[in-house]
Amino acid sequence: MQIYKLFMGKKHNTIGKQIIGIIFFTIICPSIIFYWVVVKKYSDDLLQSAIKDRQNLLTAINRSLSLQFDITKELSMMIYYDKSVKEYIDNGDYSSIPNNVKESLESITNSYISVDSILLCFKDNVYTYGKTFTNLNEIRLKYEGDIIKRKGKSIWLPTTIMQGAFARKPKDYILSRAVNSKDGMVAIMYMFFSSDSLQKIIANPLLNKGGSSFYLLSSEGQVVVSKSEKEIGKKVNIKLPKENFDGNEGHFFIKDDSGSERLISYAKMTDPHWISVIIDKKSEILFDVNNITKLAVIFTVFYLAVILLGNIGIYIFIIRPITRLSEGMDKVGNQEFSKLKIPYGGNEIKYLTERFNQMSGKIRELILRVREEEAEKNEQRLKVLYMQIGPHFLYNTLNSIKWLAVLNKQDTIRQMIESVMKIMNGVTYESAQDMITIEHELKLLDSYIYIQKVRFMGFDVYYDVPEEILNYKIDRFILQPFVENSILHGIRDMQAGGAIRIVIRLHDEKSLQVDIYDNGKGIEKNEEINWSRERKDSIGIKNVRERIYLHYGNNYGVVVENNPDKGVHVKLSLPAIRKEAE
Incomplete structure (x- = not known):
């Protein structure tokens, strides 16, 4: 098993597989053919000879028994007449x-x-x-x-x-x-x-050879005579299926309770209708064959061991270094740049391994340099994106305050300004923190919703967020653009009954699923959300999509679609990141 793993346990070990194949077809297969053709042929011949000897012996015993029973019948007729x-x-x-x-x-x-x-x-x-x-x-x-x-x-x-x-x-x-x-x-x-x-009739020397047992059985399986006096008059202690005695004479094999295979040879008598049976252990009949088989196995194992030891040397000095080179190429493809161990000897494989390590090191340096440059670009791009949120949102907010100040000279203005301050603090003064907890994000969202409710009074927002995930972290102000979109484009014209529902669930151990539903007018069939359009009313949503892509890659994102009944359904897929314990 260890040798098999040595040659076959690696992905790139094609040479090792070829060597195993050569060994199998040139050594193992001939050994198996030798065993089955020569040893098994000898085994079959010996077994058939033993069966024939026992049939002849049973015929002779039955003839002697029949003679004895005929004499006994004549004796009974003497009395009768x-x-x-x-x-x-x-x-x-x-x-x-x-x-x-x-x-x-x-x-x-x-x-x-x-x-x-x-x-x-x-x-x-x-x-x-x-x-x-x-x-x-x-x-x-x-x-x-x-x-x-x-x-x-x-x-x-x-x-x-x-x-x-x-x-x-x-x-x-x-x-x-x-x-x-x-x-x-x-x-x-x-x-x-x-x-x-x-007993004199069955005292044949051939019946005492090895472990043979003779029984004269009645049709019900009761022992009439046996070498063992204790068994006479009782049922035979080995189960002999009646259906196997389907001819006047023959043989069959059974397994006893210990699992040993036994040869049952039998011959039936005509009068009485009793059966002579010889029971032999198959292993004792084939004792000589088993010894030859053991010698053949020992020789084959020794021969294989010598061949495999030679191939282990080939593996150590040739196959393993080539395999490492092949695996190293795979690792480079996966951006893993560990150095390979230099093999023994001064052959071409050692030279290739040294050159591979040099090439791998240079590729690693190039990739690190590209990553650094790309990270700097992304950082500058994120700063620009974060700066886009403030002016865009501040424009709508101040517009609401303006109309409120014109129409209502009340204390509500103070509350609106406080809400604006909270939002601006979350967007501007806390900008050093890229991520905040879901709980903090929902509080910022509440401030925004309060302002919008003053402007558009015909809607409500409902949250469905389990308490155990409030400490998970997400990007700041990632939900606001979608709520804003639902208000401005979905339910702003509704006099009453507008509803927005936000559901956050832990999809699995690695991702969060955020669903935002509204019951507004939905997306028109001929309208299509185009993330590349630089429109004032789509800049926030486009910004969220780009932030998710830059932070987490293509495995996460945003899907916007109509609800089956009414309104719009926004699905956000985000990584599940727990807040670190302070």
């Missing part, structure tokens, strides 16, 4: 059992080690030869319906843990069939065979 037994069954009296029948059944039980018990279950009587089991009724309740449906044909019951008066609980698989007389079914026979008799 024994002359004494047959006469007893056809007789119809089952209240007791003759000695010759007992001798036949006991002889079979004693002669065959694998036979643990033989039971004849009549309607009211159960006759047992061999071991007596206390959980027989559970078996009868569970399977008797299926046995009767077979109408005398044999049925195999999976290995069950038997209960009785003995220390070691036997685990027996069961052969059962209905016993029929001339008049129909009269009893059910159960023959219990020790699962130990099947």
Whole structure:
């Protein structure tokens, strides 16, 4: 990851990207092809060989098991067709059992080690030869319906843990069939065979290789026989989906609870309908492949490390200095003139870097000189603009005082003069301060509005300014020209009901939004505000626009438009500047 960032983490590192591309297509890609074509081919061959071996082994085991079950079935038929037994069954009296029948059944039980018990279950009587089991009724309740449906044909019951008066609980698989007389079914026979008799069949050395596990499972997933005696008679501890056993034999892969992948090989038997299963960990089958894979990975990593170390040297002495030069050019374009570090060695790149630093320094000096000259010009221009406000406003104010003095010889004149003094003080004597608080600006505006209300009595001004932004700073007398414009050109001819509303909001953390609405006559469709016109009635608005541009640039400004219903809407976008704590 660090190497990747070294070569790819910078905007201008085209050479680094090209080197990474060369490494990828000449080293990494061949390594991946080697792994997938050679190692994976070997892995697939080994896996297919293991699957084939297990299928052959399962076929051989099933053949041996089928032979064992055929012998067991023949044994049950010997009992069924024994002359004494047959006469007893056809007789119809089952209240007791003759000695010759007992001798036949006991002889079979004693002669065959694998036979643990033989039971004849009549309607009211159960006759047992061999071991007596206390959980027989559970078996009868569970399977008797299926046995009767077979109408005398044999049925195999999976290995069950038997209960009785003995220390070691036997685990027996069961052969059962209905016993029929001339008049129909009269009893059910159960023959219990020790699962130990099947252990010799599964004691194949190939099943003990590695971590292979063999199971003979009933159709319900119950273990009939297994290498582990503890699992016999229980459900297999690995979930094996029934839908995967869709053929007579085959294999599939599953993941156990730990996330390990396992190979499941199976082969079905025809009678009984049990399934032989071998379960292997895929990692153990591919143990040799995994070792080869590890060696291939180690070799590839070592090879890549050597190649990358060489390229790091190329990066340090060639790519990084070129990248710095490219980034330095971008910075110069953004008016950042920091010096570049001189690279190691005495090659052409070092020479270029030294010349670049010299060029960058000269450009910086030129830009600073131009900025100083431009600042001086702007300062002189601002002074002229501020001086334009006083005469223009004073003309209108004195005109109002003149008419008031002519018409009314009252104390109102004093108030008007005081208002004029406040305004002149704000414009003239405080001119050293370019910016004042919004609160101060609104007080100056109130003085101006008082004077205009004496002249034009049919209007009111409303403020909507949150208290928390009163301490934000704006240019002096930036709102007055727009209020004046609303009065003189919008509502002066209205006898009553004229209204001007001033709304100031913090638009975001960086800007203020000032909205001035009036309900006057609005702007005529054929009239267009032209900021370049040197008209007496537009000089104040034009002045505000130029002040905003000179102080804050093109990101802020003024928009004048008609209200949707009536009047004019002025929108000022200003920077949000907080008053510094004193």
